[in-house]
Amino acid sequence: MYIKPVKSTLQKISLFLFFNFVVMTNSYATESSNIVLVINSSELTNSLTKQQVRNIYMGGALSQKYLPVHLPVGDPLRVDFNTYIIGLTESRIQSYWAQMKFTGRSKPPIVKATVDEVLQYIIEHENAIAYIPENITLPISLAVLSLSKG
Amino acid sequence: MKSKIALFLSFFCACGQFNAHANDAIEFSGYARIIAGYFDQENVEYDGYDNSINFSPDSLIGLQLDYELNEYFALTGQVKLTDSRVSEDDSSGLEWLYLTYQPTDNIQMKLGKLRTPFFAMSDFSDVGFAYPWINLPQQVYNTYLFDTFNGIDVIYKFSGKNFDASIESYYGYKNGVTEVGNIKSGLEVDNLVGVIGKLNVSNLEFRAAKYSGDASLDFSDLKEMEFQLRELGFTQSADTLSTKGQAEAEQLSILFDNLNYFFRAEWIRITTDFEVIPSADNYYLTGGFNLGAITYHLTYGNSDVTSGSTINEIPTGVSDDLDKLNNAYQEIFRSSTPDELESWTLGVRWDVRTNIALKAEVSTLKGNDGVNSFFSSSDSQNFDKKGNLYLLGLEWVF
Numbered sequence: 001m002y003i004k005p006v007k008s009t010l011q012k013i014s015l016f017l018f019f020n021f022v023v024m025t026n027s028y029a030t031e032s033s034n035i036v037l038v039i040n041s042s043e044l045t046n047s048l049t050k051q052q053v054r055n056i057y058m059g060g061a062l063s064q065k066y067l068p069v070h071l072p073v074g075d076p077l078r079v080d081f082n083t084y085i086i087g088l089t090e091s092r093i094q095s096y097w098a099q100m101k102f103t104g105r106s107k108p109p110i111v112k113a114t115v116d117e118v119l120q121y122i123i124e125h126e127n128a129i130a131y132i133p134e135n136i137t138l139p140i141s142l143a144v145l146s147l148s149k150g
Numbered sequence: 151m152k153s154k155i156a157l158f159l160s161f162f163c164a165c166g167q168f169n170a171h172a173n174d175a176i177e178f179s180g181y182a183r184i185i186a187g188y189f190d191q192e193n194v195e196y197d198g199y200d201n202s203i204n205f206s207p208d209s210l211i212g213l214q215l216d217y218e219l220n221e222y223f224a225l226t227g228q229v230k231l232t233d234s235r236v237s238e239d240d241s242s243g244l245e246w247l248y249l250t251y252q253p254t255d256n257i258q259m260k261l262g263k264l265r266t267p268f269f270a271m272s273d274f275s276d277v278g279f280a281y282p283w284i285n286l287p288q289q290v291y292n293t294y295l296f297d298t299f300n301g302i303d304v305i306y307k308f309s310g311k312n313f314d315a316s317i318e319s320y321y322g323y324k325n326g327v328t329e330v331g332n333i334k335s336g337l338e339v340d341n342l343v344g345v346i347g348k349l350n351v352s353n354l355e356f357r358a359a360k361y362s363g364d365a366s367l368d369f370s371d372l373k374e375m376e377f378q379l380r381e382l383g384f385t386q387s388a389d390t391l392s393t394k395g396q397a398e399a400e401q402l403s404i405l406f407d408n409l410n411y412f413f414r415a416e417w418i419r420i421t422t423d424f425e426v427i428p429s430a431d432n433y434y435l436t437g438g439f440n441l442g443a444i445t446y447h448l449t450y451g452n453s454d455v456t457s458g459s460t461i462n463e464i465p466t467g468v469s470d471d472l473d474k475l476n477n478a479y480q481e482i483f484r485s486s487t488p489d490e491l492e493s494w495t496l497g498v499r500w501d502v503r504t505n506i507a508l509k510a511e512v513s514t515l516k517g518n519d520g521v522n523s524f525f526s527s528s529d530s531q532n533f534d535k536k537g538n539l540y541l542l543g544l545e546w547v548f
Contacts, residue, residue, distance in 0.1 A: 049311045051352060060314035060350065061307035064255035073504050087353050087408050091443055091501035098547045099280035102181060102214060103273045104226050104250060104260060105305070 034134035035080050039066070040122045053085050056129060058096065059106030068109035069118050069130040077115075081131045177216040182546045183278040184209045191537040195526040196515065197288065199539060206233040208285070208543075212245065212276055224250040230276055245276070245298060260303045267303075267318065267346060268295055270357050270403040270416055279545040282412075282447045282499050284509050287434035288524055289453040289491055290418050294427065295399065299324045299342055318346040324363075333426075333485050336368030339397070353408045359401040365422070367393040372426065375482060378475070379464075386461045387479060395423025411439040412447075425458035426482060443502070449495040458483055490518045509543040 037053060048056075056066045071078045073090060082090055097108040112118045115132050122128040185208040187199040194200065198207030210232035217225045228246035248262030265273035269290055274280050275297075286292075301322015308315055324339040342363035349356045372391050379388035403416035417433040431454045438447030460483050464476040497511030517525055517535030527533040 051312050051314070052309065054352075055309055055314040055350070058314075061256060061309035061316070062314075064252070083409060089409055089440055089443075090504065091445070091507075092407060092412075092440075094501070094504050094547075095280045095507075098181065098277050099271075099274045101179065102212065102228065102277045102280070103265065103267075104246065104248070105258075 035077060035084070035131045036134045036136075037129065037131050038119070038122055039129040040126050042126065050085060053129075054087070057081075057086060057109055058093075059100050059108075063106060065127060067125050067128040069121055069128060070109045070111045071115070071118065071131075072111055072113060077131060077133060085131075175218045177218075178214070179216075180211065180213040180548050181277045181279060182211040182548075183276075183543060185278075185284055185541060185543040187542075188540045189537055190540070191533065193527060194533055194537065196537060196539055197285070197292065197524055208278075208541075209233075210276060214246070222252055224252075226250060256307050258305045258307075261301075263298055263300050264303055264320070264322070265297060266295070266299050266324075266342075267320070267344070268359070268361060268399060269401050269418055270405070272297075277547070278509075278543060279505070279507055279547045282436075282438060282445055282509075283449065283495065283497055284511050284541040284543040285495075285513070285539075287416070287436075287449055287451040287495075288493065289432035289434055289451040290416055292524060293418070293420060293430065293432070294328045295420070296324055296326050296328060296337065296339070298326075299339070301342065312351065314350040316346075316348045318344075318348070320344045328367075333369065333372075333482075335372070338366040338368065339363040340366075353406055355405040357401070357403045357405075360399070362396060362398045365395060365397045365424075367424070369393065372482065375478060379479070382475075384461075384463050387463045390425040390458070390461055391479075391482065392424065397422040397424075397427075409440065411437070413437050425460075428458040429456045430454070431456075443500060445499040445501075447495075447497050447499075449493075449497075451491070451493045451495070453490045453492075455490045491524055492516045492518075505547045507545040509541075509545065511541050513539045513541075515539060 037048075039048075052062055054060075056062045057068045057070075073094075079090070082088060082093060086093060088096070100106045101108070110121075112121055112130075115136065118130045118132060122130055185205065187204050187207065189196045189199040189201060192201055198204065210230055212228060212230045214226065214228040219225060226246060226248055227244070229243045230245045231243055244263060245265060246263060248260045248264055251259040251261070253259075267273040271281055271286055271291065272295075275286055275291055278284065299320075299322040301320055303318065303320040305316055305318045320343070322342050324337065324342060326337050328335055328337040340363065342361070344359065344361040346357065346359040372393055376388045376391040376393070379385070379391070398421050400419045401416065403414070406413045414436040415433070417431070419429065419431050421429040432452070434449055434451035436447055436449040438445055460480060464472055464479065466473055466476050493513050493515045495511055495513040497509060500508045502508055515524075515537050525533070525535060525537075
């Protein structure tokens with residue numbers, strides 16, 4: 001897949017590839033899956049732990065600094081992300097956001113319909129963060145980092 | 151109530167493709183629950199349910215409107231439509247009306263009418279979709295505390311590589327009503343202050359909170375009795391009926407959940423300066439597991455109430471008038487004894503869609519003899535304070 005550079009923004013973009021998943025025996029995964037996390041950040045030395053990514057997606061302290069992006073409910077990539085990073089079922093996550101929303105504490109991440117739209121959004125927004133398939137072709141200038149263990 | 155719900159369901163169904171995000175600045179959303187309940191004892195009510203199928207005690211609709219003024223400010227209003235029993239505290243149905251100010255990524259301030267976040271689920275207790283039960287554990291969530299207050303709430307969030315945390319504090323006042331045992335009284339609370347600490351580590355969440363407020367009861371029977379006792383020189387007895395004093399609450403809870411199972415526990419303590427509103431230590435423990443979109447859970451709840459002490463100052467057997475006075479004095483304490491209850495609840499939740507859940511649960515309830523136990527019986531002599539509550543529910547967020 002080719003990602004079209006958008007103005008000079010791409011110069012600032014670093015896409016951090018955080019992890020390759022080796023699927024454990026689990027009722028929610030039936031086959032191996034590979035997801036990478038991408039982020040548009042000028043802080044090139046930054047890395048994020050799994051806990052920090054979880055917090056970004058669950059309305060924690062870092063959720064205002066970053067712009068988390070989801071794929072639609074039911075998308076296999078989203079299921080993998082929920083399983084391995086959030087560690088909760090979609091049902092539980094939805095009920096959690098009902099709690100956050102109706103108490104005015106936080107709002108859920110925005111949702112983009114396709115991976116193309118996700119990438120386009122990341123390119124256009126600094127500190128946007130998302131998960132995409134590992135096998136997608138990324139611009140050669142992008143940095144790759146491992147998921148930090150803290 | 152059923153007609154109100156049907157009206158709103160029709161409205162939203164008719165809207166069909168109504169876009170909740172009318173534009174980026176205005177967002178409309180809501181929640182609804184339809185709950186049917188049956189309590190298996192004759193001539194007894196438990197939390198509004200009796201031995202006929204009843205929808206009204208817990209069915210409701212909540213509507214929320216968010217208006218984002220700019221990057222830093224937003225306005226939010228939320229109304230709740232329900233039957234009068236639940237909304238006695240405030241007949242307007244207005245649950246939230248506040249201005250949010252977010253000066254930095256880590257600080258959020260809310261100013262206006264807010265739900266009181268006394269316990270872990272107090273401020274969203276009406277949003278049934280947000281928790282596994284139909285009825286939140288009554289020992290903690292059906293106490294004599296109030297639902298809303300006017301004031302300011304500030305949350306400061308911070309995090310490390312392996313944790314996420316927040317400190318929340320609020321300050322405000324409350325004018326409303328409270329029910330303690332069988333007594334219903336006007337209530338004013340000033341200097342309501344609360345502090346809440348939250349810590350998330352992986353799938354574990356810890357919450358600890360403390361609150362206090364200067365409370366004043368507006369209960370005419372109590373005031374008249376106090377006046378009468380003082381006039382007759384029974385000052386010690388009169389002092390025990392004081393209607394002004396401080397109330398405090400403490401809370402601790404833990405939540406663990408992952409893909410397959412979850413565990414929750416919460417403990418609260420409420421203490422007051424009022425002899426007629428004694429202290430309570432209440433808690434519940436919940437465990438559950440998920441099988442696909444279905445969640446099964448089991449909850450044990452219990453409460454331990456310390457009754458207020460009366461003063462044996464009024465001589466008995468001297469005259470009928472003094473005997474009547476003493477009986478009336480003692481009756482106030484009997485009526486105001488808070489609820490004490492032991493319960494087991496077995497429940498199931500099925501997430502039919504991402505915004506709709508069906509629930510069923512059965513609770514075995516056992517009240518302690520000699521105190522009120524959320525039951526209201528017209529035949530208290532023959533009621534052993536035991537019973538089963540059956541509930542079916544539909545939860546919806548939109």
